[in-house]
Amino acid sequence: MSIPRPVDPAAPAPAPPRPVGAPIQPSTSASKPSTLGRGRLHGRTVLALACGLIVTVMVPTAVGAYWTKVLTLCVIYAVAAAGAQVLYGRLGFVSLNQVALVGVGGWTFLRAGHAITLPHPLLLVLAGLVTMVVGVLIGLTSLRLSGLALALVTLMAAGAFEIVFTAVGFPDGGSGALGKATGGQLSAALPRPGWLDSDATLFVYTTAVAAMCFTLLWWLVRGRAGRAWMAIGQSVPGALATGVDVTRYRLVALASTSFVSGVAGGLLATGDGRLDPVSFPAQQSIVLFAVVLIGGAYSLLGAAIAGLFYAGLPAVLDQFGVQGNLILVVFGAGLVHSLITSPQGIAGQLHHAAESRRARRRTGGSTGPALTEGSSSA
Amino acid sequence: MLEIQGVTVQFGGVRPLNDVTLTVSPGVTGLIGPNGAGKTTLLNVLSGFVRPVAGTVSSHGERLDAMAPHRRAQWGLRRSFQAEQLVLTLSVRDNVRLVVENIGAPGSDVERVLDAVGLTEPDRRAGVLSMLERRLLELARAMVGHPRVVLLDEPGAGLAEADARQLEPLIHELADPPGTVVLLIDHDMDLVQNVCRDLAVLDFGQLIATGPAAQVLANPVVAKAYLGTEEVA
Numbered sequence: 001m002s003i004p005r006p007v008d009p010a011a012p013a014p015a016p017p018r019p020v021g022a023p024i025q026p027s028t029s030a031s032k033p034s035t036l037g038r039g040r041l042h043g044r045t046v047l048a049l050a051c052g053l054i055v056t057v058m059v060p061t062a063v064g065a066y067w068t069k070v071l072t073l074c075v076i077y078a079v080a081a082a083g084a085q086v087l088y089g090r091l092g093f094v095s096l097n098q099v100a101l102v103g104v105g106g107w108t109f110l111r112a113g114h115a116i117t118l119p120h121p122l123l124l125v126l127a128g129l130v131t132m133v134v135g136v137l138i139g140l141t142s143l144r145l146s147g148l149a150l151a152l153v154t155l156m157a158a159g160a161f162e163i164v165f166t167a168v169g170f171p172d173g174g175s176g177a178l179g180k181a182t183g184g185q186l187s188a189a190l191p192r193p194g195w196l197d198s199d200a201t202l203f204v205y206t207t208a209v210a211a212m213c214f215t216l217l218w219w220l221v222r223g224r225a226g227r228a229w230m231a232i233g234q235s236v237p238g239a240l241a242t243g244v245d246v247t248r249y250r251l252v253a254l255a256s257t258s259f260v261s262g263v264a265g266g267l268l269a270t271g272d273g274r275l276d277p278v279s280f281p282a283q284q285s286i287v288l289f290a291v292v293l294i295g296g297a298y299s300l301l302g303a304a305i306a307g308l309f310y311a312g313l314p315a316v317l318d319q320f321g322v323q324g325n326l327i328l329v330v331f332g333a334g335l336v337h338s339l340i341t342s343p344q345g346i347a348g349q350l351h352h353a354a355e356s357r358r359a360r361r362r363t364g365g366s367t368g369p370a371l372t373e374g375s376s377s378a
Numbered sequence: 379m380l381e382i383q384g385v386t387v388q389f390g391g392v393r394p395l396n397d398v399t400l401t402v403s404p405g406v407t408g409l410i411g412p413n414g415a416g417k418t419t420l421l422n423v424l425s426g427f428v429r430p431v432a433g434t435v436s437s438h439g440e441r442l443d444a445m446a447p448h449r450r451a452q453w454g455l456r457r458s459f460q461a462e463q464l465v466l467t468l469s470v471r472d473n474v475r476l477v478v479e480n481i482g483a484p485g486s487d488v489e490r491v492l493d494a495v496g497l498t499e500p501d502r503r504a505g506v507l508s509m510l511e512r513r514l515l516e517l518a519r520a521m522v523g524h525p526r527v528v529l530l531d532e533p534g535a536g537l538a539e540a541d542a543r544q545l546e547p548l549i550h551e552l553a554d555p556p557g558t559v560v561l562l563i564d565h566d567m568d569l570v571q572n573v574c575r576d577l578a579v580l581d582f583g584q585l586i587a588t589g590p591a592a593q594v595l596a597n598p599v600v601a602k603a604y605l606g607t608e609e610v611a
Contacts, residue, residue: 238463
C-alpha cells in the first residue's frame with residue numbers, strides 16, 4: 001500500500017528517475033591523461049630514473065668513503081622507515097617495533113648466510129620472509145587493537161627482542177641453532193660476495209634494493225590494498241560497510257612492511273658481516289617513528305627523508321664534535337615543530353610547495369597558492 | 379524481504395533494543411522514532427557492527443547474522459552513515475572504486491553510479507566536497523553492484539531542504555530493482571513521507587508501530603511518542 005505524496009505546485013519537477021543499470025554515456029570529465037600527457041609522464045619517469053642512477057653511481061666518488069657508509073645506512077633505515085610510514089600514514093597503526101624487525105632480518109640473514117651458500121639477493125629475500133612471519137605473528141595478537149594499545153604492544157615486542165638479542169647475540173659463524181661461537185670456536189664475520197666487496201658497490205646495490213622495496217610499497221599503496229588501508233585508517237566501520245576485509249588487509253600491511261624491514265636488516269648485516277645487539281634497543285624504534293613524523297607520515301618521500309635524518313644527522317653532529325645523545329633533543333624539537341607547523345612533515349611541505357609552483361605556472365604567476373586539499377601522495 | 383526476529387541488544391544495564399521483530403518488504407521503508415530510540419543501533423545490528431544478545435536477521439533466504447560485516451556488504455547489504463564515512467583523502471572515483479573492488483562488482487559500475495547521482499568531477503578529493511555532494515557520493519556507493527538491502531542513516535542530515543529533495547528520486551532509484559529493501563532513518567518528515575511506503579516506529583528500544591505510512595502517522599501512540607500533538611486552546 002502506498003500513501004499519496006504531497007505535491008508542491010511551486011516546486012521544480014524532480015528529475016526523471018534513471019533505471020539502475022541503464023547504459024550511460026562515457027564521462028566527459030578530463031579524468032584520464034591524454035596519450036600525449038602519458039607519454040610525457042613516461043618520459044619524465046625514465047629521465048628521473050636515469051638521473052637517479054647516475055647520481056647513485058657518482059655519490060661514492062663525490063662524498064668519500066666515510067659518507068658513503070653513512071649514506072648506505074641512511075638508505076637502509078629509509079626502507080625501515082617506509083614500513084613505519086605505511087603502517088601509520090595509511091592504517092593509523094603506531095608501530096614501535098620497526099627497528100627490532102630490522103634486527104630480526106639481520107639475525108636471519110647472518111644465520112642463514114653462515115649456514116648455507118645462497119646468492120646474496122636470495123639471502124635478503126629469506127631474511128625478509130622470516131621477518132614477515134615474525135611481524136605477522138606479532139600483528140595477529142594485536143589485530144583487534146588500535147591507537148595507544150597497539151603502540152604499547154609493538155613497543156613491548158621491541159623490548160622483548162632487545163632482551164632476546166642481548167641474551168642470544170647475533171650469529172657469528174658458530175655451530176648450533178643460534179650460530180653463536182662459544183668456547184674454543186672463533187667468531188667470524190659473514191664475508192660479502194666478491195662483487196660486493198667495495199663500499200661504493202655496496203651503496204649502489206643497497207640503493208637498488210631499497211628502490212625495489214619502495215616500489216613494492218608504492219605499488220601496494222597506489223592500488224587496491226592502498227585504498228583499503230586508507231578506508232581502514234579513516235574508519236573501520238566505514239571500511240567494513242564497503243566490503244573491505246579489514247583483517248586481511250591489516251595482515252597484508254603487516255606482512256609487506258615486515259618484509260621490507262627484514263630486507264633492511266639483511267642489508268645492514270651485509271656491511272660488516274656482523275651485528276651488535278646494542279644497535280637494536282626498543283628506544284630506537286620510537287626514535288625512528290618520531291623521525292617518520294618529521295619526514296612526513298603520509299608519503300614515501302617522507303620515509304626517505306626520515307632515513308636521512310635517522311642515520312645521517314648523528315654523523316653530521318659527530319663531525320662537529322657534538323655529543324651523540326644530543327640527537328634525541330634535536331629530533332624531539334623537530335617533532336614538536338613539525339606537529340605544530342606541518343603535520344604532514346617535510347614531505348608534505350615539499351608537496352605543497354610543488355603544487356603552489358604548478359598553480360602559479362598555470363595562472364601565469366598572478367595568484368598565490370590556494371591549496372586547501374589534504375595530501376595523500378604515495 | 380528483510381526479517382528481523384526478536385532482536386535484543388544489551389550494553390551493560392541498558393537495552394537499546396528489546397525483542398524487536400520486524401518484517402521489511404521490498405521498497406522504501408522508513409524507520410522513525412525519537413533520539414535514543416534505537417534506530418541506529420538496529421542498523422548497526424543489521425550491518426554486523428553490533429552483536430545482539432538474542433534474535434536473528436535474515437533476508438532473501440539467508441541468515442545475515444551469521445555473516446561477518448564485510449561479507450554482508452559482499453552479499454549485497456549497503457550502508458550509509460549519519461556522519462558520512464567517505465575516505466576523505468581519496469578521490470570521488472576511488473571512493474566508489476573501493477566498493478567496486480571489495481564487493482566484486484564490474485569496473486564499469488564506477489562511472490555508472492557517479493553518472494546516476496550526477497557527480498561530474500570524479501577526480502576531486504572527497505574531503506573538498508560539499509555536504510550535498512558527500513551525501514550523493516554515499517548514495518552512489520550504495521548503488522554499486524546489485525544491492526539487496528540498503529540501510530540509509532539520515533541521508534538528509536545537515537542538508538538544506540532543497541538539497542534534501544534532490545535525494546528523493548535517488549532513494550526511489552535504489553529501491554527500483556525488484557526485491558530490493560531500503561530502510562531509511564531520517565528526522566526530515568517531508569523526506570520520509572515522500573519516499574517511504576511503509577513506516578516502523580521505535581521508542582525506547584521497542585517497536586511501537588509498523589505498517590503503511592499514512593496509517594502509522596495517524597496512530598495516536600506514534601504522535602505521542604515522536605511526532606507530537608497540537609494542543610487546541
